[in-house]
Amino acid sequence: MAAPTWVFSMFAFIGFACVTVPLPWHMESWNVGTCMYMIWTGLACLNLFINSVVWSHDVLDKAPVWCDISTRFMIGSAVAIPAASLCINRRLYHIASVSTVMKTRAQRRRDIMVDLSIGLGIPILEMVLQYVVQGHRFNIYEEVGCYPFTYNTPPAYPLVFAWPVAIGCVSAVYCALTIRELAQRRAQFKELLSANQNLSSGRYFRLMGLAGVEILGTVPIGCYSIYLNASAEQIEPWISWENVHSNFSRVRQYPSIVWRSSTLGENSIELSRWIVVVCALIFFAFFGFADEARKHYKIALTSAAKTLGVSTASWGNDLYVLPTALFCRFD
Structure with a gap:
């Protein structure tokens, strides 16, 4: 039995607070990956909270412009959180593997630009690519609110559904390499951290724990999401751009009694929104009591x-x- 709407709304707002309150002092360390993880997760929780409150008892298309923005943001945040974790793992690996302790200003600037390219560039690219297989404007689900629609056709899998798994696999490689470097260079670890004045050994290992847990969740949950998309509805052949985008402006509305009647469909929707809240709570578990x-x-x-x-x-x-x-x- 699904939890009442107010339960999700409460946890979504708590998740927003958990990653927003610590943001100012984390920005002082200039760890782009961590800050992007907090910003994307916090805004995703806030977005889901607003939707769950506004559409808690109906499916009226009362805010179409909001839904356009909200659903586009959902598409981006689905890959932005794994991408932020990739930035964290990449930074931890570079700290563990550098041959020189000090970095020049140009090197630090380049690292920031690369992290921004991953943490912002990939989500923006995903928002653009999803339009290729966006069958119509958006859906509205009672108790959930605005929800993006991706036409279930073969190109949708490489363009949309597979990205979190691919990013999670790259993160896993970085994580494994970091563990190997730390095992080989334990004696130099404190010296390596000395070049990062705002990164203590405790924060380093908490970041490793956060990124590691995120990887362990992203890959299997991403695979399960692909399974749900492939099983909940029939995969339709790609015919043409015009066929996919015909009558594009329509909005489909689903009362809760309708969309909850399909177990696979319900699992897919609930998983996609609860996983964001879990990401926020995991962050707080690692950093909220430090x-x-x-x-x-x-x-x-x-x-x-x-x-x-x-x-x-x-x-x-x-x-x-x-x-x-x-x-x-x-x-």
Whole structure:
């Protein structure tokens, strides 16, 4: 039995908060891959949250321009999160394998441009390529909201469905190479990190854990998604561009009782949106309880306490005293 709509809406908003709150201090480290992972995941959660709230009880085409933007963003974010993970794995490998500790400004600039090309270029390219097999404008599902439509034809698999798996496989290669380099150069590890002032050994291994878990999820889930697309509907032959895009402006609307009547179809839709929330929660699990995060939480709570006129002199270093003190202020 599917969870009520409000449950997904709640978790989608929590996922948005989990990756948005830590973003400012992660941007200080200039780790493009991590920042893009947070931005893409956070915006994807927010997009899904808005859709689930606006279309929680109907399928009316009440915001067509929003749906055009929302569905195009869904197409991009489906490959953007694996692409951001690829950037993370690529950076970790380069740190573990470099022969010189210091990098020139030109080398750092080039690394940033390459990461942006992967983390932004691939999703934008995917948004363009999906239009080739976009059979009509979009669908609207009750409880889900706007949803992109990809015509189930053979070209759709290399153009759209296979990209997450391909990116995940490349990430897996980088991850394996990083582990090999670390095993061979353990004695030099601290020296290698010294060139990255904002990357401690703890953050390095947390990034490895995040990227590794993402790989373990991307490849099998991507393969399962391909299976669902191939099984839920009949694969239609490609006839022509005109055939695929005929009556392109139409919008199909599906009440929940209709789209949930197909187990494979329901699994495909629910998987595509819940996996984004899981990505956000996994990020928070790795970084939400780190020493750096607790330090920033304390700074924020201390600032809030001072604004409310609560003395912080007696709190010391105990972060968990802060909420209690704030509560007692109004007792």
